Amino acid sequence: EAGVAQSPRYKIIEKRQSVAFWCNPISGHATLYWYQQILGQGPKLLIQFQNNGVVDDSQLPKDRFSAERLKGVDSTLKIQPAKLEDSAVYLCASSLGTGNYEQYFGPGTRLTVT
Amino acid sequence: DQQVKQNSPSLSVQEGRISILNCDYTNSMFDYFLWYKKYPAEGPTFLISISSIKDKNEDGRFTVFLNKSAKHLSLHIVPSQPGDSAVYFCAASDEGNNDMRFGAGTRLTVKP
Numbered sequence: 001e002a003g004v005a006q007s008p009r010y011k012i013i014e015k016r017q018s019v020a021f022w023c024n025p026i027s028g029h030a031t032l033y034w035y036q037q038i039l040g041q042g043p044k045l046l047i048q049f050q051n052n053g054v055v056d057d058s059q060l061p062k063d064r065f066s067a068e069r070l071k072g073v074d075s076t077l078k079i080q081p082a083k084l085e086d087s088a089v090y091l092c093a094s095s096l097g098t099g100n101y102e103q104y105f106g107p108g109t110r111l112t113v114t
Numbered sequence: 115d116q117q118v119k120q121n122s123p124s125l126s127v128q129e130g131r132i133s134i135l136n137c138d139y140t141n142s143m144f145d146y147f148l149w150y151k152k153y154p155a156e157g158p159t160f161l162i163s164i165s166s167i168k169d170k171n172e173d174g175r176f177t178v179f180l181n182k183s184a185k186h187l188s189l190h191i192v193p194s195q196p197g198d199s200a201v202y203f204c205a206a207s208d209e210g211n212n213d214m215r216f217g218a219g220t221r222l223t224v225k226p
Binding site: 044048056058093 | 118120148150155156157158159160163203205213214215216217218219
């Protein structure tokens with residue numbers, strides 16, 4: 001079974017530029033999550049999708065971050081414009097559904113904003 | 115707000131001995147707890163979980179203990195192996211909310 005795929009793996013941009021990350025979840029997984037992991041901290045949930053609908057985006061900085069999951073499969077997370085404090089690893093995860101299901105994580109995208 | 119805390123940033127044990135990783139939480143609504151393991155340049159991988167209706171769950175060398183009254187859980191690895199060296203994250207969620215909160219992680223080093 002293929003795991004969660006993410007691209008790119010690494011990205012370096014200057015502040016005020018824009019960037020987009022892509023995620024392909026495990027086939028059949030209805031729920032998709034985007035997390036931000038700052039160095040030395042645990043992952044923090046940014047947004048959760050159930051199929052193509054948003055379940056929770058309470059911790060997403062909506063003035064600069066946006067995410068979509070068209071057709072309920074792949075998802076993209078965008079930052080525009082980026083700030084220095086956005087430097088982090090962005091993790092995508094998927095699970096069979098909401099409730100007590102373990103989440104399967106992709107390898108992450110390491111973003112450096114200079 | 116840090117609802118899940120792992121107060122030990124690192125732990126070093128000898129191969130064959132027991133590793134005990136600890137985790138505390140503050141939100142009494144949490145009813146599902148998980149441990150994830152993370153190697154460098156990889157995403158976290160699920161290790162073991164426990165529901166709040168249990169106080170112990172065992173899977174091979176890994177056992178998770180939950181003390182609800184103390185809002186504390188621990189992961190025991192026996193015997194520890196060098197391949198267990200990784201960062202371990204404790205996570206908790208409220209089944210109805212599904213907003214999983216992670217601790218900051220504990221780096222385990224198992225020495226041969």
